[in-house]
Amino acid sequence: MAIFKLIFRKMLNNRWLTGSLFLGLIITVSLVSSIPTYTSSILQKMLISELEDYQIRTNQxxxxxxxxxxxxxxxxxxxxxxxxxxxxxxxxxxxxxxxxxxxxxxxxxxxxxxxxxxxxxxxxxxxxxxxxxxxxxxxxxxxxxxxxxxxxxxxxxxxxxxxxxxxxxxxxxxxxxxxxxxxxxxxxxxxxxxxxxxxxxxxxxxxxxxxxxxxxxxxxxxxxxxxxxxxxxxxxxxxxxxxxxxxxxxxxxxxxxxxxxxxxxxxxxxxxxxxxxPIKDILRSYANKGEQLTIMLWSLNVPVLIMLAVYLYMISKLIIDRQLTEISVLASRGASRWQILGIYFIEILTLSILAFFIGPYLGLQLCKVLGASNGFLEFVQRSSLPIELTSKAYVYAFFALLASIVMIMIPVYRASGQSIVSHKQESARKFGKQNWYTITFELLLFGISIYGLMNFNRRQQDLLAINGNPSDLMIDPILFFIPALFIIGLGLIILRIYPFVLMLIYKLGAKFWPVSLYSTFLQVSRSARQYQFLMLFLIMTIGIGVFSASAARTINSNLEEQIYYEYGADVKVSVRWKSTAPPSMYAGGQPGQQGQQNNAISERVVYTEPSFEPFTQIPEVEQTAKVFQKEGVTVTMLSNNRTMSYASLMGIESKDFGEVNWFKDSLLQHHWYEYLNLLAKEPSAVIISREVARSLNAKEGDYIKLRWDGLDGADFVVYGIVDYWPTFNPLKKVPESNNNAALVVANLPYIQNMISLEPYDVWMKLKPDVTREQFYESITDKGLPIYSIDDMYPKLIDLKNSALLLGLNGTMTLGFLISLMISFIGFILYWILTIKSRTLQYGIYRAMGIPMPKLISILVSEQVLTSGIACMLGVTIGSITSLLYVPLFKLSFNVQEMMPPFAVISDASDEMKIYMFVIIMLVLGSSILIGFLRSIKIDQAIKLGED
Incomplete structure (x- = not known):
């Protein structure tokens, strides 16, 4: 019973540090236990969605x-x-x-x-x-x-x-x-x-x-x-x-x-x-998907787990540093190492047992945060995931606690063998030289990250050289792990150099620095090891945050842009046209798309165009456009009689088409509106794709002839050559041919007047904040002659709810928030303990006549040269990491068929969120520290030192 009283009294005397240690254990357990819970929840949601689709598709x-x-x-x-x-x-x-x-x-x-x-x-x-x-x-x-x-x-x-x-x-x-x-x-x-x-x-x-x-x-x-x-x-x-x-x-x-x-x-x-x-194959695929998702979540959480391990080690070391004298006295009086270890082990075990029961339930709440993420530090209201605790969560929690106990016991083990004499000797040497193995470890981390970068770049070149494509979109987890090593390794190397830079600056201006800066330069440059943990924390948090923001934005945007580019408009409607064609012509397809399969029909089909005005009067529609598309069009170059028969024709009205469609401005040499303006200038103008120009040896100003289905055709003049166009994929292969897809864009009225009036589709851009339910109700009420509707919105919803993006966005967001919280706690604890340990020094400053504002300026200067510099380093290192490693995510995409091409995308708003979080942390932390400094009775410090 006496030992338990001793442990309880020791925990009470160090309640703030013990509470911080307990908080670290709870966060570690909750984060680790959330991985199987979240994986199971995502997979169940995906499975149910896929099974529902199966029922709709097969009616089984x-x-x-x-x-x-x-x-x-x-x-x-x-x-x-x-x-x-x-x-x-x-x-x-x-x-x-x-x-x-x-x-x-x-x-x-x-x-x-x-x-x-x-x-x-x-x-x-x-x-x-x-x-x-x-x-x-x-x-x-x-x-x-x-x-x-x-x-x-x-x-x-x-x-x-x-x-x-x-x-x-x-x-x-x-x-x-x-x-x-x-x-x-x-x-x-x-x-x-x-x-x-x-x-x-x-x-x-x-x-x-x-x-x-x-x-x-x-x-x-x-x-x-x-x-x-x-x-x-x-x-x-x-x-x-x-x-x-x-x-x-x-x-x-x-x-x-x-x-x-x-x-x-x-x-x-x-x-x-x-x-x-029937669903046996679907269920079989989920074993592999679950394994891939688990690996990805673990990889995404590795940097945070490393930070938590460092945090637990740091808190444990702070506790031990405050109790080193007590430990050395116990050792000098005959207590064995195992007895000392046993005292601390019971204390840690008590905290761990409490964390074991609390952590998984907190992890359950973290999964809800993960499920609501829509991007990095973005949250939306969506249907909740089917979340529940499983036995795996407690198994993960158990092993997380074992690893945490090991990290916490390391400082205890190192301190338990010290007598009072060795303790004093160690205190005298604590500002000595660094061990060679710590320097080797730092260089090793940096070297592994550089090797990983070179290896991935080589893989990327090999993949493009052999035209290889990933079969499934699954982000390689190492692409998140290696950048974290780079940030930690480079951060440690810079922190190794930083004290020498400060000492150089100090010596250059030693005669001119005011007292606050003079004291700060000396303190920071001579006590660099004291600040290293805190600065590394901040570098890791901000650096990984900047990289995560860039990676998440790049992956999200590229996947979304694929859908936008593929569809072009929000909604595409196929309209029923009356015609003189026999019913058999339309079997299995839409009117207007079967003409190319009926070349043998001698009698020309005559179509009757339905009224277009009702489509423009749908309340939820902002803009409409007529778009005529025809496959298998024959294009003949009039100057050299070269011919190609596999081109696709798109007939548009340029103004409406430009207002309806989504297109990425950077894809073409000029803004794509300028190409639309070229079409508007001349009725017979066409825009051709690079494949048409290559096949026919055509250039701007050349005349070409378009025809299909035995029609007479018409002459057109080339006004522009493009590599990309809304919905057009130049890398797609033409069926039954090894040729790349080819496109000709022409004015629809000219096609209708000179060649043929055939069914076109109606492309629509919906008004902002309009629900699909309202839109479809309006279409039903108007009784429009619609053959089919192709809606982009369900594809975007499926993408946002996919396991990849839910896991990626949620884990990155949660990891950053946890890292920020841990850094804030470490920031406050470090500075409070620093101020307490330097109360005598501040008392001497006051006795020398330095006013309280000057003391505050000394404290602020130290924070600028430590926390402030660490934040700047975090931003810089994070940006460098993004430039080096984010382009490697191209390996996870089907590059050969991806439209638009993969691009690294960054958004200032993402980084601003990170900066705001960091600024709030620093300002709030500084306010707490200044208040704490004012509350200390520094005028009694001299007497305290004498006692």
């Missing part, structure tokens, strides 16, 4: 698991079927997912069906008896009644569907004989049903139930399974899992369903099972 329920087995010609078939049902029930329950519905289809082999009444002239048909489990809960009787579970006067009553009545051309009450060899059943349909309910009960079933006779389940089991088991045929067992409840831990069990069932069924009968599990 994603949670369906079905297996089919045959029991024909099997000895003891009825008993075997019951065993299979039991196996299925046990294994399905082991999955642990909620089951929406289950349906087993138990069927006989086909019977020969004949009418009881001889007068029926219809030839015999085939049919089966079957039963569907849980049928009565999923049907409505529209005529007749439910069949009895026992034969009525020797007749088996059955249910039939409306389709069966129509196909067999019968009415209720018609009696049949079902015969197979020496077995005959007398049946009578007594009820007609319709499927009801929203459950996947019916969507999982095939249509065979609509042709056969459905027997009451009890009667089927008694008459068929028990008494006539040789009549059993194929049975199907279907389960509908609630796919909204699928968690990461459930995926291995679901993927193991087939092998488990096959193994268990093999013990009952010979394997003849066919499985249907």
């Amino acid at each position: 329920f994603p949670g369906e698991f079905t297996f089919t087995d045959t029991f024909a010609n099997i000895k003891n078939g009825g008993e075997t079927l019951q065993d299979i049902e039991k196996v299925k029930k046990d294994i399905i329950q082991e999955v642990g997912l909620p089951i929406l519905t289950e349906v087993d289809t138990l069927a006989t082999s086909p019977f020969k069906v004949s009418y009881v009444e001889e007068r029926q002239s219809k030839p015999p048909q085939a049919g089966k008896l079957l039963t569907l489990t849980n049928l009565e809960d999923h049907i409505n009787l529209i005529d007749g009644k439910y069949p009895e579970p026992e034969p009525v006067d020797g007749i088996f009553e059955v249910l039939v569907s409306e389709a069966a009545l129509k196909k067999r051309e019968i009415v209720l009450g018609t009696e049949f004989y079902l015969q197979e060899k020496d077995v005959q059943f007398h049946i009578k349909p007594v009820g007609v049903f319709q499927p009801v309910g929203d459950s996947p009960y019916w969507s999982m079933l095939e249509d065979n139930y609509s042709e056969d006779f459905i027997l009451h389940e009890d009667l089927f089991r008694k008459v068929i399974m028990d008494e006539n088991e040789k009549l059993l045929g194929i049975s199907q067992f279907r389960t509908a899992f609630d796919y909204y409840e699928i968690k990461e831990d459930d995926i291995p069990r679901m993927l193991g369903l087939e092998s488990r069932l096959r193994s268990e069924i093999n013990q009952v009968k010979n394997d003849s099972v066919l499985f249907r599990f």
Whole structure:
């Protein structure tokens, strides 16, 4: 008990440092435990979204698991079927997912069906008896009644569907004989049903139930399974899992369903099972996606974890430094190293246990912050992630605490072996030379980062040289880890040089410096080791923040710009046109896009243009444009008769087109509006792509001829040559050809007057803050002749909600905020302890007649030369890191097909957020320190020194 009192008193005496240590442990545990929680949440959200898309795309329920087995010609078939049902029930329950519905289809082999009444002239048909489990809960009787579970006067009553009545051309009450060899059943349909309910009960079933006779389940089991088991045929067992409840831990069990069932069924009968599990490949892909996302999150958090480790080490060292005398006295009086270590270990273990229970719940809240991120230090309101604590979170928390305890115990171990004599000797040498291995470590960090930079640059050149492309967009995690090493390594090297620079400046102006600067230069240059931790903290925080902002902005912007460039406008609408073409021309496609496939049609199709004005009057639409697109256009150079037949034609009205479309200004030599102005000057003017110019050897001023589908065509004059154009990808290959895509842009009115009037699309730019719901309601209300709508907005939403950007933006933002908080705490603690340790020095200054404002100026000067310089270094090193390493993210994009080309993008607003956070931290910290300095009774410092 005495030792616990000692530990409690020691923690109370150092409550601020102990509290800071406890806070560091909680942050470490919460950050580490949030990684599996966040990974699981993102993957579950992605999985549910993908399964919903699968259901919409295929009209099949994603949670369906079905297996089919045959029991024909099997000895003891009825008993075997019951065993299979039991196996299925046990294994399905082991999955642990909620089951929406289950349906087993138990069927006989086909019977020969004949009418009881001889007068029926219809030839015999085939049919089966079957039963569907849980049928009565999923049907409505529209005529007749439910069949009895026992034969009525020797007749088996059955249910039939409306389709069966129509196909067999019968009415209720018609009696049949079902015969197979020496077995005959007398049946009578007594009820007609319709499927009801929203459950996947019916969507999982095939249509065979609509042709056969459905027997009451009890009667089927008694008459068929028990008494006539040789009549059993194929049975199907279907389960509908609630796919909204699928968690990461459930995926291995679901993927193991087939092998488990096959193994268990093999013990009952010979394997003849066919499985249907439509989403098996989707689930398999998530194991790999989860691994990639976990690696990326760990890599993004490595710099923050390093900072937390340094923070814990620093706080532990501060605690030990304040208690070195006490430790050395204990060692001198006979306490062993293990006894001293045990005292501190119990203290740290107590804090760690509390952090173990608090941290994961705090990590749960951090995941909500991550889920709301829309960019670096940007937050939006979006649907919350399906977040919940898992066992993995506590496993991660446990190992995080083990690593933290090791970091904290290092200073304790180093101090525990010191006697009072060695303590005094060490104090005298504490400003001595640095150990050689610390310098080696700093150079090693910097060297590894430079090697990584060179290696990635070489990989990038090799990838471009062989035209290789990444198959999936997944950021290489090392691209975040190596820059962090560069920032730390370069920061340590500069901090190694910094004291000599200060000493040089001090000596150059030693005769001229005022007292505040004179004292500051001496203090900072001679006590550089004291400031190193604080300055390194600030350099890491700001440097990594600047790099993170640039990297996040570059990745986000490039991915968004791909979508903007691909779509061009917010919404593209295909309009129905009336024409003289036969209906067969439009089969499988839109009018106007099939003309190139019908060159053999001798009679020219005449189109009637619908009114364009209603599209311009949609309240939510800011601007509209007519855009005519035609593939497979033949372009002929009139001066040399060169021809190409794979060009794409875009007909536009230049003013409207420019107001509707998004286009990046830096892609062309001149602003793209200038090219639109060229088209507006001359009706016959065209803008051609570089591929057209290369293929035809064309230049500005040359005349070309455009034609398609056997039309006469028209002459045009080249007014400009471009490499890029809205929606045009010059790197795309033409189908069935090795040629790059080619484009000709012309005036739409000239095309319509000189060649042909054919259907065009309507491109729209919507007004700001307009919801898609309002837009689609307006289109529906107006009854516009729309064939299809291509909307850019869903693609942007999918991008923002993707695992890549959610993990990237959230983790970078959270890491910076945590780093800033840790730096602020370290900043305050360091300066408070510094002021306390130098109370005697400040007292002497006051005794010498230096006023309080001068003391404050000394403190401010020290902060400028330490914290201020560290912030400047952080900004500079972060900018250098961005210039060197952000271009390497090109490796993670499909560079050969990416439009617009990859570009490093920085936004001053991102860096301003960082600067504002840092300024607030410094100003708030300085205010606290000045207030603390004023509160100290410095006039008593001399007496304190005498005591």
